[in-house]
Amino acid sequence: MGAEHLPASEFEIEELEQALAVSDPADAPDLVQLLDANGVLRSDPQFSPYVEHLDAEALRDLYRDMFLIRRFDQEATALQRQGQLALWPPLLGQEAAQIGSGHALQPQDYVFPTYREHGVALARGLELSSLLRMFRGVTNGGWDPREKNFHIYTLVLAAQSLHAVGYAMGIQRDQEDAVSVAYFGDGASSEGDVHESMVFAASNQSPVVFFCQNNHWAISVPTEVQSRIPLSNRASGYGFPGIRVDGNDVVAVHAVMRWALEHARSGKGPVLIEAFTYRMSAHTTADDPTKYRLSSEEAAWKEKDPLSRLEQHLRSSGGAGDEFFEALAADGDAMAAAVRADVLAMEAPDIEASFNSVYADPHPLVAEELAWHQKYEAGFADTEQAGEDI
Template sequence: MTVESTAARKPRRSAGSKAGTTGTKRTTSNTPKKDSDPDLVQLLTPEGTRVANPEYDRYVEDITPQQLRGLYRDMVLTRRFDAEATSLQRQGELGLWASLLGQEAAQIGSGRALRDDDYVFPTYREHGVAWCRGVDPTNLLGMFRGVNNGGWDPNSNNFHLYTIVIGSQTLHATGYAMGVAKDGADSAVIAYFGDGASSQGDVAESFTFAAVYNAPVVFFCQNNQWAISEPTEKQTRVPLYQRAQGFGFPGVRVDGNDVLGCLAVTKWALERARNGEGPTLVEAFTYRMGAHTTSDDPTRYRLDDERAAWEAKDPIARLRAYLEASNHADEGFFAELEAESETLGRRVREAVRAMPDPDHFAIFEHAYADGHALVDEERAQFAAYQASFADVEGGR
């Protein structure tokens, strides 16, 4: 199938999901989709079986066993780093952490679909994409430890700084993509956001501008089923990918726990963008296995049975099953990777604990190029506040 015919197809609509339909029973969005669901692009089943897909197979047909092992390694090491960061926060070494547990396939699959000259606008959970872009994991932790405002140069890896404001990065990505088009470049832009952010006005405005200006941008929504404690079914009456229809560009839903599916669909969407065919919405249907952040307690709003159902669809376990069944990896590979994983965990732990405290007054240094009376006043107030601690200690 050609790119033109793929791009021209209308996004699939599941039976009974038409907006405004009444009298029909709606399924809970947080229930894992059946493997036979026609809405879901899937190349690798939860059992690790490779299934054919005539629309997307060509995007992964030349993948080698070495590349498959690389995808597995990416996911394992990303999960290990994420687990270490969570532990560091629990030990008081980080102020906060947003875990990606369960979303490794969506991030690694889409991240490995990118070219070096493509540009990424992440949220605050794209640790796997950062890994794919060559950002050192320890650089992600400086902000969460409070020692810097980002930790890396976005231009070095074409990976923007983490964005905490929900949904705003989609506007940044759309504007950047409009600039790419005006410059005549053939690169693409990708914006990551969650199902909760899809309800933000910023995202709707991004869709409007991207469609009108035919911007080369891929909107990659990781639908992990929960916007903190709010389930997806409370945010939309139709599957999220179908929202693209109303803005005039394609949308597709992919199994977000299938790394091959995410790789193929993202390659397709990026190819459309580079060919001047405009934006695409990709909904990676996945699940957040952990808390929204380390300040959240998911046991207060979701059932253990739900998590157990999604554990059976674990992205790492299914790729391992495929590697083993295809004789693409042996026990030596898995053992070596386990050792590498533990080495990464130690390196991250040691690096975080060795991070120097920042200069307390650095925050005032780069607010204005030529200084400002209000900043000077605030600096003086902060200096007096800091001095008060010295006075207390001296009086003991």
């Protein structure tokens, strides 16, 4: 039995419970929150002006996108479990961080995502089925990043932060009215690429927003192990603002993101946003979170669900009723069915073309591997022919 399968000791359980005790957004230091866990809207002198435009219709739009991306995420997870996708990184619990920030972007802004920003992709207007093409294994990308200013998913941890800063430096030189945005997780914040990108961004006063979704777990490593201070505090070491926002509060995320984009767009330099949220599901469908975290922790965060708090607000304020939520549920099911149909209709690429696109010029090792694979596939044809001859 490997160590990763051993039951947690009493000491480890006590440590986790202590970490949970300080992981409540209400207790987090300097946390921006406008919509609390009960759906009650608060006022903030700095950030409330950035959400004055959010009338009942706009709040319904935010809820609709959060609901649809959660339904999409459920369908993608089911597709992977049924063998239709090679892998899937769920976003359950992080809908407010992504939809709230995504709705604040302007068309000319350019997004550099990780591999989990499905909600930002929806907010940018991408066809959701295109997000599944890479995980289906039919392409190395899935969409043209120039169409919606939304870059291809980055699987190399933290690499997109460097890309975002480089793009922002180009924005400066072209004197464009745009901002570059780098999305990354708390785990990626420990990578050298993030440090280097922040050094360059600060030195050049580049128009870039670093958006860190602190979902508390870098696979199996809790945030407390990676940083002894709030991640947002790191920004001061580079000389630019850092803000910690309740990542389960879509209204506050939207306000903070609008402020940060305005700051960067006006020539004042970069901003780091730490969205304090929680990954309710596995890191990917290859992960088992029961091996490293407590069910009591998950239960505590479930009470802070971003969809539930906005639904409570919409119902109590008269912004939406049963008819809206029932119609949305039907729309979600129809969307999920369409996504499933699209995935099942995706055709696998020609295997020889896949091998030939690894390098620009022919490579002897690749040619050898292709020959082996072709011989392997031919063996199945021989077996099928033998069966027909019997």
